[in-house]
Amino acid sequence: MSQASETDYQICTRCIHDSTVPGTVFDENGVCSYCHLYDKLDKMFPLGAEGERRLAALTDRIQRAGRGKKYDCVLGVSGGRDSTYTLYYLVKVLGLRPLTVHFNDGFGNPVAGENMKRSAERLGVDFRTITSDWRESKDLKIAFLKASTPDLECATDIGIATALYGAAAKENVKYVIIGQSFRTEGIAPLEWNYLDGKYLDAVHRLFGKHKLRKWTPEDPGFHLNVRHMAYYAAWRRIRAIPILYYVDYVRKDVDDIIKKEFDWVYPGAHYFDDLYQSLMFYVHRVKFGFDRRRYNYSALIRCGQMDRAEALQRMEQVYVIEDKKVIDLCIKRLGLTEAEFAEIMKLPPKTFRDYPTQYGLIRKMRIPIWIMSRLRLLPETAYDKYFSCG
Numbered sequence: 249m250s251q252a253s254e255t256d257y258q259i260c261t262r263c264i265h266d267s268t269v270p271g272t273v274f275d276e277n278g279v280c281s282y283c284h285l286y287d288k289l290d291k292m293f294p295l296g297a298e299g300e301r302r303l304a305a306l307t308d309r310i311q312r313a314g315r316g317k318k319y320d321c322v323l324g325v326s327g328g329r330d331s332t333y334t335l336y337y338l339v340k341v342l343g344l345r346p347l348t349v350h351f352n353d354g355f356g357n358p359v360a361g362e363n364m365k366r367s368a369e370r371l372g373v374d375f376r377t378i379t380s381d382w383r384e385s386k387d388l389k390i391a392f393l394k395a396s397t398p399d400l401e402c403a404t405d406i407g408i409a410t411a412l413y414g415a416a417a418k419e420n421v422k423y424v425i426i427g428q429s430f431r432t433e434g435i436a437p438l439e440w441n442y443l444d445g446k447y448l449d450a451v452h453r454l455f456g457k458h459k460l461r462k463w464t465p466e467d468p469g470f471h472l473n474v475r476h477m478a479y480y481a482a483w484r485r486i487r488a489i490p491i492l493y494y495v496d497y498v499r500k501d502v503d504d505i506i507k508k509e510f511d512w513v514y515p516g517a518h519y520f521d522d523l524y525q526s527l528m529f530y531v532h533r534v535k536f537g538f539d540r541r542r543y544n545y546s547a548l549i550r551c552g553q554m555d556r557a558e559a560l561q562r563m564e565q566v567y568v569i570e571d572k573k574v575i576d577l578c579i580k581r582l583g584l585t586e587a588e589f590a591e592i593m594k595l596p597p598k599t600f601r602d603y604p605t606q607y608g609l610i611r612k613m614r615i616p617i618w619i620m621s622r623l624r625l626l627p628e629t630a631y632d633k634y635f636s637c638g
């Protein structure tokens with residue numbers, strides 16, 4: 249990571265990405281590379297009439313694949329705004345029949361839990377919670393803290409992905425829907441947010457204590473290596489669709505809809521559907537010197553949902569998600585003492601590059617990945633994620 253010195257500090261003239269964000273370069277007008285990437289994705293996934301046409305074709309494919317089955321698709325839910333609205337949209341607007349799946353790693357916010365149950369009930373859709381093995385989940389969280397990289401939710405993110413693939417495999421469903429959008433969440437630099445199954449295995453081998461349960465197609469646990477991905481994506485032909493890429497998603501309007509439809513309750517901060525985020529924001533800020541709001545707010549600025557001056561002003565304050573009581577609760581739940589956590593905070597910061605990962609292989613496969621993502625055999629943003637973000 250090339251950290252800029254004080255003298256050559258630069259901040260994008262359009263968003264708030266600055267020279268501290270790994271992989272950021274600026275053009276002659278002072279616009280950052282992430283803004284250019286955003287524009288590229290915005291062209292790849294147009295809204296308006298073309299977006300609607302593509303969404304209709306996609307909905308048709310999903311419905312045809314679901315014919316004669318109990319569900320058309322599996323939708324990952326967290327009780328937060330994005331996935332709650334995605335559920336509403338799938339059922340009420342597109343007329344799809346999803347199975348909603350929530351992955352519980354022991355750190356769910358009860359407010360979000362109620363949101364999930366209520367929204368599924370009101371829509372009359374099935375809601376399934378996949379609870380991870382608590383020993384494994386705790387062990388992996390501690391292992392990543394000890395690995396001293398920013399990827400503290402690597403295991404949870406993999407757990408969410410495998411829970412969705414596992415449920416799709418079990419129900420013989422071909423589409424997994426994800427309620428994420430590059431427009432409102434932004435694009436994380438790799439060094440701030442990296443995940444792959446080999447990385448998880450390596451960190452677990454080095455710092456874990458409990459053996460992970462074996463992989464089975466319908467109960468994959470924390471296993472998502474290349475061969476598991478090949479099983480779900482190539483053999484079972486399960487496709488992951490970020491459906492909000494096609495939808496003009498405006499957070500303010502969405503709040504009104506989901507409050508009216510489901511009495512949805514705001515968990516207190518974005519991403520606060522997961523209590524562990526409180527600890528993560530704290531560790532990122534104090535140990536790694538970054539704040540994920542930098543790319544979240546940048547995204548909202550680019551799509552006109554936040555004012556740049558307001559974003560800069562907000563960045564001066566520590567994010568409200570950092571709550572001492574919740575952080576202490578997380579530490580306690582992991583079974584760590586204050587002193588042990590303090591030791592972890594003192595470990596020198598590292599990145600995924602310090603551990604065995606799939607990244608080298610991914611770099612070597614630059615051209616095939618480009619082709620596969622353009623042919624939509626891989627998520628269409630896969631290429632840009634690995635080659636344009638630092």
Ligand SMILES: [Zn+2]
Binds near residue numbers: 262279282
């Ligand atoms: Zn920018």
